[in-house]
Amino acid sequence: MSIPIAWYLVLAAVLFGIGAFGLLTKRSALIMFMCIELMLNAVNLTFVTFSRSFSDIGGQVTVFFVMVVAAAEVTVGLGIVVAVFRKRASTSVDELTELKD
Amino acid sequence: MAHVAVLIPLLPLVGFLILITMGNQIKEPTSGWIATSVVGASFIATVIAFVLLLHRHSREATVNLFSWIRVGNFHVHVALLLDPLSITMCLFVTGISALIHLYSIGYMHGEKDFNKFFIYLNLFVFSMLVLVLANSLLFTFVGWEGVGVCSYWLVSYYFEKPAAASAGKKAFIYNRVGDLGLLFAMFLLFHHTGSLTYLTIFSHTSSLSPTTATLVVLSLLLAAAGKSAQIPLFNWLPDAMEGPTPVSALIHAATMVTAGVYLLCRMGPVLALSSSGRLTIAIIGAATALVAATIATSQRDIKKVLAFSTVSQIGYMILAVGCGAYSAAIFLMVAHAFFKALLFLGSGSVIHSLNGEQDLHLMGGLRKYLPLTFPTFLIGWLTISGIPPFAGFWAKGDVLVNAFEYNKALWVVGLLTAVLTAYYMSRLFVLTFRGTERFRGITHDHDPHESPWVMTAPLVILAVLSVLGGVLGLPWIHVSSIEGFINPVFGALPALSHASTTVQWSLGIVDVIAAVFGLLAAFTLWRRTEPWPLYESSFLYHVWHWDDFYDATIGRPLTAFADFSSDVIEPDVIDGAVMGTAVSVRKSSEGLRKLQDGLVRHYAVAMVLGIAVIVLFLVGRVW
Numbered sequence: 001m002s003i004p005i006a007w008y009l010v011l012a013a014v015l016f017g018i019g020a021f022g023l024l025t026k027r028s029a030l031i032m033f034m035c036i037e038l039m040l041n042a043v044n045l046t047f048v049t050f051s052r053s054f055s056d057i058g059g060q061v062t063v064f065f066v067m068v069v070a071a072a073e074v075t076v077g078l079g080i081v082v083a084v085f086r087k088r089a090s091t092s093v094d095e096l097t098e099l100k101d
Numbered sequence: 102m103a104h105v106a107v108l109i110p111l112l113p114l115v116g117f118l119i120l121i122t123m124g125n126q127i128k129e130p131t132s133g134w135i136a137t138s139v140v141g142a143s144f145i146a147t148v149i150a151f152v153l154l155l156h157r158h159s160r161e162a163t164v165n166l167f168s169w170i171r172v173g174n175f176h177v178h179v180a181l182l183l184d185p186l187s188i189t190m191c192l193f194v195t196g197i198s199a200l201i202h203l204y205s206i207g208y209m210h211g212e213k214d215f216n217k218f219f220i221y222l223n224l225f226v227f228s229m230l231v232l233v234l235a236n237s238l239l240f241t242f243v244g245w246e247g248v249g250v251c252s253y254w255l256v257s258y259y260f261e262k263p264a265a266a267s268a269g270k271k272a273f274i275y276n277r278v279g280d281l282g283l284l285f286a287m288f289l290l291f292h293h294t295g296s297l298t299y300l301t302i303f304s305h306t307s308s309l310s311p312t313t314a315t316l317v318v319l320s321l322l323l324a325a326a327g328k329s330a331q332i333p334l335f336n337w338l339p340d341a342m343e344g345p346t347p348v349s350a351l352i353h354a355a356t357m358v359t360a361g362v363y364l365l366c367r368m369g370p371v372l373a374l375s376s377s378g379r380l381t382i383a384i385i386g387a388a389t390a391l392v393a394a395t396i397a398t399s400q401r402d403i404k405k406v407l408a409f410s411t412v413s414q415i416g417y418m419i420l421a422v423g424c425g426a427y428s429a430a431i432f433l434m435v436a437h438a439f440f441k442a443l444l445f446l447g448s449g450s451v452i453h454s455l456n457g458e459q460d461l462h463l464m465g466g467l468r469k470y471l472p473l474t475f476p477t478f479l480i481g482w483l484t485i486s487g488i489p490p491f492a493g494f495w496a497k498g499d500v501l502v503n504a505f506e507y508n509k510a511l512w513v514v515g516l517l518t519a520v521l522t523a524y525y526m527s528r529l530f531v532l533t534f535r536g537t538e539r540f541r542g543i544t545h546d547h548d549p550h551e552s553p554w555v556m557t558a559p560l561v562i563l564a565v566l567s568v569l570g571g572v573l574g575l576p577w578i579h580v581s582s583i584e585g586f587i588n589p590v591f592g593a594l595p596a597l598s599h600a601s602t603t604v605q606w607s608l609g610i611v612d613v614i615a616a617v618f619g620l621l622a623a624f625t626l627w628r629r630t631e632p633w634p635l636y637e638s639s640f641l642y643h644v645w646h647w648d649d650f651y652d653a654t655i656g657r658p659l660t661a662f663a664d665f666s667s668d669v670i671e672p673d674v675i676d677g678a679v680m681g682t683a684v685s686v687r688k689s690s691e692g693l694r695k696l697q698d699g700l701v702r703h704y705a706v707a708m709v710l711g712i713a714v715i716v717l718f719l720v721g722r723v724w
Binding site (some may be wrong): 093097 | 697698699700701702705706709
């Protein structure tokens, strides 16, 4: 017995929606990062799903790429967050508006 | 003969190259001697070429040098044209140049830029010889511009002085106007005859319609008016006296300013096609002669008197050209080169002895201090006044006889000018050499001293030439005279009824009476002890307000236009367009930049909305 493909896709859409909602509503940079990761993994899930369903290994390869890039992005992003935290004792992104001008 | 002919312009060029490349190694007198000797050698080469030409059957030789321009069917060969006209020009150009180079060694002694002066002078002689020897209008134009630029450099030789710098610019700009005429004449001739070579043009004169011929002649007249300082472009020459005196003598009296007369004589066969054009030339010449002579009567600067005298004498030459008496024009040109160079060098000697003072009112009584300058200047004065048997009498007489035959009114103007010439030259002479010594204030009670021999030797030689120069054109030896020698060059001369001997003699006597009248008038008016009355008109002193007229009609409107451009067009139109673009971009971006508020969440909303739009679009396409 196999789980229908739609379930996977619905799960991915739900995860993506949670991530997007979190990204739009939260002010803490750390939580926003977590939301972005959630969205990325939702996309990964759709890739793997379609890879399985179409028997195309390309989707899984792409997922590896996404994971590597996400790891690198998190490294840099967390580095910035730590640096900002040391300077300001806060991780609220609403206070970081100096670069607009 | 070809080799000798090439040497004529080549030697001054070599001198120029030596001086300009090794100028730092050569010290003061040496560079002057090098420059003088190359020009002297060029004179010797000219004499040899002249003798060889005399012994040839055909007195016309073209010496091909190289091919200059070759475009399709259009070929320009650089070649020298040797004929009686060009060789006569070369003889007096190189001869007088050599004398003036010699004189300059003494006159320019101790100048800071001694070498530079001789570099320019040699380049000038080279350009002048190119102008004279060229076989085509195009090659002549090279020399024409060459002498123009050398004149500019030499007039503004003392360029630290603002007056000298602006005089150089004035000379250059007036000459540009004339050059436009020469270019226009060249365009017309090339369009209608297909060539710029003199001999080819002359053999195709039939393809010029009368209107075209008149246009060509008037364009050439404009060119000549610019270069030879005729109405309406004569104002630059008096200002050009800011240059050193040898330059005034060489360029602005003897050689360059006669280039316009040479050009008109050279184009004689074209001039013959347009009688209205020639009448215009004669009128311009006569008018210039009279106007400049009146101005010369009221100038205080010794060199300015001589400058206006030069303008006036060239007016005579142009008048002769207009009458079709080319040989008379050339005869007067040669004689004028002798006596005017003599007078300028003599005035240079006077100025030299008075520590650079040029004001006639501050001279006087110099006769006993300048034992060599005085008698030579005396000869120059008698020559230009037209007293027989000096060259000026014969040359001027020749012009006046032709004017008498051509048009009686022009003859009267010429005669009036002769009276004025004798008057202003006598005034100059009396104020300089006779009367009380008014120079004590300048010389600090030292006696003025005679110049060194390098300066007086050319004076003596030129004085001898002024006395003997008349032999060149004595009316009763036609075969050997300049007239018989040169006339074949001009082809068919415009019909002239030659005056009978009786008429010639009586006109000669009238000339003498005119000269003596002017001379006596000046002596009675000016040979008084101080305080003498001033017979100087402010109107004439200010050159008929000619400069003011140009200033009002051309200068001020141009300045006003320039001011308008800089005050209105530049800030409002040009800057307005440029700044307006920037301002409108900034204004329109002010609304847009509000979108960039620095809040990450707003950017995230934008991205999510963007994704939503893309997804909706894709979904819409599928359905």
